[in-house]
Amino acid sequence: MSTADASGVGAVDGAGSIIVNGLRYETGAADVNIEDTPALQLGMSARVIGPVDTDFTSGIARRIDSAADVRGPLSSINLAQGSFVVLGTTITTDEATVWGDLSGLAALVPSNTVQVWGLPGAPGTLRATRVETRGASTPILTGTVQGLDPVRRTFNLGASAVDYAGATLAGGLDGRPLADGTLVRVRASALLGGRLQATQVQWWYPVPGTDGTQLQLAGIVTNFSALGSLRVLNVPINASSARINGGPSGSVGNGVKVEVAGVMSNGVLQASKLKIRHVPGTGGPVSFALSGTVGNFNSPASFRVRGQPIDASGASVVFVNGTAASLRSGVKVSVEGSQVVNGVLIANRVAFD
Structure with missing residues (x-):
């Protein structure tokens, strides 16, 4: 692992340390700066600074920054397009949007105030990664x-x-x-x-453009002309030599949500990895991950790991090294899920350590 600081910007998709864009950071010595909410939770946008390995799979966080991206009253909702408008910005949703205290888009109420974390796309748009309701607050x-x-x-x-x-x-x-x-x-x-x-x-979560700096970003593709010329979070990217997964390379284009990692050179991120997370109209892979000790256990439908409420009562949940009957407070587990509704992670897989 390099000792030089890398920068990562995206949404939190796991805890037990912290996972951003699939990269797991150890956080024991991190300086954490969180605004607009008491604690870091799934779906919140964040920037992590610290050294990472060459394959962008693990790192050590030296600093974590997170703040809300939009707060204001809802002016309109479009269920068919999966979007809503706040303060003149169109906020789109996808399968990975975390609904903190709502059952989904249909539960939004016009004129109510919402607080949103997300990833900026084309001017005037933002992809929501977490949505919560709020009382009247400053914009x-x-x-x-x-x-x-x-x-x-x-x-x-x-x-x-x-x-x-x-x-x-x-x-x-x-x-x-x-x-x-x-x-x-x-x-x-x-x-x-x-x-x-x-x-x-x-x-907004600025990242250095110095030659040799490692970056890993999640965002919406803009300014696409070819794999060798696109932008994510306004960072110029050359992904012509990147290892691409999550879908066919031909599906990459404007409006597609991706994770990309590489090294800066002459003001351009030379990507070594690109993962397709969501293609409009077709969806994409979604995964949240938690590891830690079970707490507040009431039933397989109601327990917590690292403070996150979890429901593992579904008929399709896969249990590894145990069963639903093995769940109880104090047991160490790793949990994976693909959806957060009303603040609850709906588990797909529970592995006992």
Whole structure:
């Protein structure tokens, strides 16, 4: 394993240490910075900094950052397209979206406030990785800066105008100024006169572009012209020599959700791995993983691992080295599931250690 820090950006898909984009990080000595929620949970977007192995399967987290990406009232819901709109941004969902305290998209109520973690796609869009309801709260909006006017100190995020005259700017790397195309998270005091009154503009999980830096990213493909020329989270990527799994290479294109890993060279991520996670209209592989000690055991339908509620009562659940009757508080297990509904991970597989 290299001793140099790598950067990983994506959604949390496992705990027992922490798993982001399938890469398991040890977290014992990590500096953890979590905003907008008490604890890190499945589906939350995050950036992890620390050394990783050359195959991007394991690493040691030195720093973990996570914050909500959108918060505001629902203005519309489109069940047929699996999307909803908050603060002028279209938020899409897929099989991997974690529903923290909801049964799914149909349970959303227009005008209610939601808090969303997700992955920015094309300007004005974001793929939700976790959705929760919230009481009325100050707005948060994440997206791509467009129409920047540094004199008037305004720009647009999707269909929302942002006034940042009274805002602090935070999190930029390498002295790069705010510019069109920058991914940012805006925290605002209010929406007044059709404009978000920003109190803070944060660079959204910035990653270094220094030659030799290892990066692993999850996001939605944009600016696709070929495997050798695409972007994920606004990072230019050459995946022409990448090992591709999760689907045929020909399915990679704009709007496809992928995980990609490699090394930066001349401002381009030279990808060694690319995993297809969701192709619009066809879906893709979904998997959440937890390992730890069973707690709060009431029944196979109700117990926790690392604080995450789990239901392992389904008829199709596979048990390894034990049965449902072996479950009890204090037993060490590894749990895999493909869906989180009302905050509960629906288990597909439980292995006893």
